[in-house]
Amino acid sequence: MVKKQFKLESTGSLMDRAFLTLQESFTVEQAVQHVRNNVENKTNIHYLYVTDADGMLKGVMSLRELLSASGELPLSAVMKTNVKSLPTDLDQEKAAKIFQKCDFVSMPVVNEFRQIVGVVHVEDILDVMEQEATEDFHKMAPVSSLEVSLKDAKVTTLYRKRIVWLVVLVFMNVFSGAGIAHFEDIIEANIALVFFLPLLVDSGGNAGSQASTLVIRAMAVGQVRMTDWLKMFTKEISVSILLGVTMAAAVAGVGMFRGGPEIALVVALTMVAVVIVGSLIGMSLPFIFRKLNLDPATASAPLITSIADIVGVLIYFSIASTLLSL
Secondary structure (H helix, E strand, C coil): CCCCCCCCCEHHHHCECCCCEEECCCEHHHHHHHHHHHCCCCCCCCEEEEECCCCEEEEEEEHHHHHCCCCCCEHHHCCECCCCCEECCCEHHHHHHHHHHHCCCEEEEECCCCEEEEEEEHHHHHHHHHHHHHHHHHHHCCCCCCCCCCCCCCHHHHHHHHHHHHHHHHHHHHHHHHHHHHCHHHHHHCCHHHHHHHHHHHHHHHHHHHHHHHHHHHHHCCCCCHHHHHHHHHHHHHHHHHHHHHHHHHHHHHHHHHHCHHHHHHHHHHHHHHHHHHHHHHHHHHHHHHHCCCCHHHCCHHHHHHHHHHHHHHHHHHHHHHHHCC
16 A cells, blocks of 8 residues: 655654554453554554544543453443544644643544544654754744754855845845935034944844844744734833833933933934834734744844844934934
């Protein structure tokens, strides 16, 4: 019999085909004898699955439950009929989340006719969780996923995995340069503004990176869903205002020392604005990526930082141009 091919990273491709089933017509004594006759070449037999004559899953029991029951009882009196199962085409990451919620050692995999075709074990799910976490870390770098270990990867492979995003980010940062060039007159008239430029734009990027990391992780473990966007948005506004005001107070003194009260006011207002905007961008991008059916982890720190840099430059020199021209 030819085995059906399942799509990669699905429960069908992950499952173990070595499992034990029992006919629902068996008594406990018949089931015990059946297990003895068929268990020799099978490993990880944590549960026994009860099926009808067509192989449809009807119930489940542990070995302990079977061995502790009276031999004359029918299996229907011992088995649990509320069986949680996984479809063959379920994404392995979603299967891992189900295992986390249910706390099972193994779970059966069924086809469209609810016939049991395999079993997924928790040790396989641990491997999946490690693999998915590694992929998320690579995307947050951002780096394309490696098929081999970092130690064994060739130089050309590492180059190909990293170059695309770096080039994209380079061209994104061109917009920052264009923004600075647009305000060169105000910069020439107030050279002290240059001193605070890296400090301010980096603060917006750092705040955005913090917000995006928190949201991405919360999404990954199921704490935050798409329907939570408005709640997260309003909460992030409050948090970012507090952060921005605190950081503005910290740099206002430096602004006073370097350029006087006008520069201090520009720096303080900019700090509040860039932290708020950067935080909201960092919080929102994972939701936008999820809405577009993209991995939220792609909304990585370098991407957030590049966007926040562009916005930060525009905010900084717009505020400076407005206040210093009065």
